[in-house]
Amino acid sequence: MEAPLLLPLATASSSSSAAAAESPSSSPSNASIVARVVAVLAVASVSLFAQHEASRGFHIDVVNAAPRDTVAGRRFDLFFVSNGRAERVLHYASRGVEEALFPDASFPRKRVTRVTVKMAGHNLTGDDGAVAAASVDGVAPGEYVISLSPGLMYSTSDKAADAVAAAVRRAVARMWLWDGRGAAPARVTEAMVDYLASGANANAIEASPAADDNDAPQCMSARFLTHLERRRGGFVARLNRAMRDRWSDAAVDAALGVPARPACAAYRAAAAAALTQQQPPAALAGSTSAGDDDSRVAM
Numbered sequence: 001m002e003a004p005l006l007l008p009l010a011t012a013s014s015s016s017s018a019a020a021a022e023s024p025s026s027s028p029s030n031a032s033i034v035a036r037v038v039a040v041l042a043v044a045s046v047s048l049f050a051q052h053e054a055s056r057g058f059h060i061d062v063v064n065a066a067p068r069d070t071v072a073g074r075r076f077d078l079f080f081v082s083n084g085r086a087e088r089v090l091h092y093a094s095r096g097v098e099e100a101l102f103p104d105a106s107f108p109r110k111r112v113t114r115v116t117v118k119m120a121g122h123n124l125t126g127d128d129g130a131v132a133a134a135s136v137d138g139v140a141p142g143e144y145v146i147s148l149s150p151g152l153m154y155s156t157s158d159k160a161a162d163a164v165a166a167a168v169r170r171a172v173a174r175m176w177l178w179d180g181r182g183a184a185p186a187r188v189t190e191a192m193v194d195y196l197a198s199g200a201n202a203n204a205i206e207a208s209p210a211a212d213d214n215d216a217p218q219c220m221s222a223r224f225l226t227h228l229e230r231r232r233g234g235f236v237a238r239l240n241r242a243m244r245d246r247w248s249d250a251a252v253d254a255a256l257g258v259p260a261r262p263a264c265a266a267y268r269a270a271a272a273a274a275l276t277q278q279q280p281p282a283a284l285a286g287s288t289s290a291g292d293d294d295s296r297v298a299m
Helices: 003-056 071-081 085-101 157-176 186-197 199-204 209-215 222-231 235-242 250-256 260-278
Strands: 059-064 114-119 134-140 143-148
Touching (some): 059 085, 085 114, 085 235, 186 235
């Protein structure tokens, strides 16, 4: 009569013993799971880091050739070398230029394997005697050196950082641009450098031709390129692609999809009209419209 009452107790006792027996083995199981998760996260982190490094597409070196006892030498070490800022500035500048010039695989890139950012040991000078912000030179196939002028560092830290970033953007633009094997006109390449160096502010460039009235009779400028880019997206990238192997005036027409000379003439005429509205009548005596003489309109 009492035997059935003992059966549940025996079952409960058996279950408790089984749970107690399994408890020690659960701890190694949890530790194994944690170890596996940590290993997966470590592999993922290494993979992401490798992908990030590969996305740069080239190796970056930073060299300070300015004497360490000079202001430029000390500040470059402090503001750009010790904290890795020089690499970040170069990477950011290159990414912006590459996005503008190479939107897809049909736009061939230059071979760039190594870029050295170098603080020069003396101020760089241009042909006009002015201090050059930066220059870029190819030392070997795929290798480039961006030389910065020490004069960039003789400002407050914020202004020096902005000046170096702007100089690097211009140098990177020159590095990635095709130039028709050296045959592309300087006015074209300089306008493209100006456009690309504006970086994220490219779309903020005032495309009004009124600001280009001092460039007459030339149309080619960063603002004109902005105007054409807004007219037909991808114009700058197509123009750069057309300059890969040779230069031809037809390259601008092909990149735009229509003859560019009428667009230039209309742009100059709009500049003259805007200038007429801005200046008093006395200042316009004897002036002529940019559209009066088509021979004055040049790309």
